[in-house]
Amino acid sequence: MVANQAHLKDSNFKPEPETEYKCIELANIGRDREINGCMVEQGQDLPSRARSKVNIGDVVASSIEGSLESIALITEEYDNALCSTGFHVINSDVLNSETLLVLLKSRVGQLQLKKGCSGTILTAINREEFGRIVVPFIKADKQSELQQKVTESFNLRKHAKDLLECAKRAVEIAIEQDEQTAIDWLESVSETAALHSSFWLPS
Numbered sequence: 001m002v003a004n005q006a007h008l009k010d011s012n013f014k015p016e017p018e019t020e021y022k023c024i025e026l027a028n029i030g031r032d033r034e035i036n037g038c039m040v041e042q043g044q045d046l047p048s049r050a051r052s053k054v055n056i057g058d059v060v061a062s063s064i065e066g067s068l069e070s071i072a073l074i075t076e077e078y079d080n081a082l083c084s085t086g087f088h089v090i091n092s093d094v095l096n097s098e099t100l101l102v103l104l105k106s107r108v109g110q111l112q113l114k115k116g117c118s119g120t121i122l123t124a125i126n127r128e129e130f131g132r133i134v135v136p137f138i139k140a141d142k143q144s145e146l147q148q149k150v151t152e153s154f155n156l157r158k159h160a161k162d163l164l165e166c167a168k169r170a171v172e173i174a175i176e177q178d179e180q181t182a183i184d185w186l187e188s189v190s191e192t193a194a195l196h197s198s199f200w201l202p203s
Contacts, residue, residue, distance in 0.1 A: 003131035006092035006100065011085045013053040015043030022081035023050045026062055029070035032157060033101055033150075035078060050082045052089050057097045060087040061104050061113075063130065065123040068113045071104050073097050073150070088130045095135065098150035099143045103135050 002008065015021055023039040023046055030036045039046075054060060056079045062070035064086050074081070083089065092100055103109050116129035138146075166189055174182035 001131060002090065002133045002135055005094045005135055005137075006090045008127060008131060009052060009054075009058070009089040009091075011052040011089075013051055013082065015046055015050065015082060017042065017044035019043050021046060021050070022078060023047075024054070024060065024078060024081055024083040024087075026064065026067050026070050026084060026086050029060070029062070029067075029072045031069065032153075033072055033105060034154065034157065035072050035075070038078065038081060046082065047084075049085045051085050052083045052087060054081055054083050054089055055079055055091075058089050058091050059097055059100045059104065060089050061130075062086060063088050063124045063126070065114065065117040065125070068110055068117075068125075069105065071101060073101050075154075086124075088125075088127065095138060096143050096147050098147040099138055100135075101150065102146050104133075109133065109135075 020040060020042050023041065024035055025039060028035050028038050054074045056074055056076055058074040060072055060074065060083055062068055090100065091097065095103075104113070112133045113125055113130075116125040116132065117123045118126070118129070166186065170182045170186050173185055
């Protein structure tokens with residue numbers, strides 16, 4: 001069960017009134033297991049539901065029926081951010097974060113989350129029921145494989161977004177100046193990206 005293989009964080013963080021925080025809401029979680037932006041406000045201006053602090057490697061999972069697929073991995077960009085109490089926040093010393101993410105997003109995980117929901121006005125899965133979600137024992141080599149696949153998918157998605165932004169900027173340059181300037185800019189960006197990538201390639 002989740003309660004035996006993972007740590008479920010409490011929602012009891014009290015933000016400092018004049019400190020600025022990133023806050024992740026349910027609407028910020030995309031279907032592709034990643035966080036698409038967040039609210040940035042001082043503690044005094046945050047909604048009262050912003051009471052869970054998240055760190056790199058945590059997995060946030062929606063507790064609200066109707067958005068149970070809103071599950072994401074906390075990356076470096078959102079380290080020490082806050083999230084809504086509409087999430088359960090978990091991490092584990094037994095299962096790596098990517099494996100937890102895959103298990104909760106799987107059909108079996110989603111069916112269990114849905115089964116655990118209760119309530120009348122707002123149907124949700126509470127902390128106790130969430131802790132009863134059954135997760136299998138996964139061998140270390142399989143966990144490493146899942147981790148690699150998830151990391152690759154994140155990197156490819158980020159690369160695709162970067163390419164789209166470059167294309168949009170090139171069109172803007174072509175309109176504001178001329179096509180050759182846009183082409184030159186794209187080439188300079190490509191060279192910079194290639195140089196950066198070379199630092200990560202095996203020798």
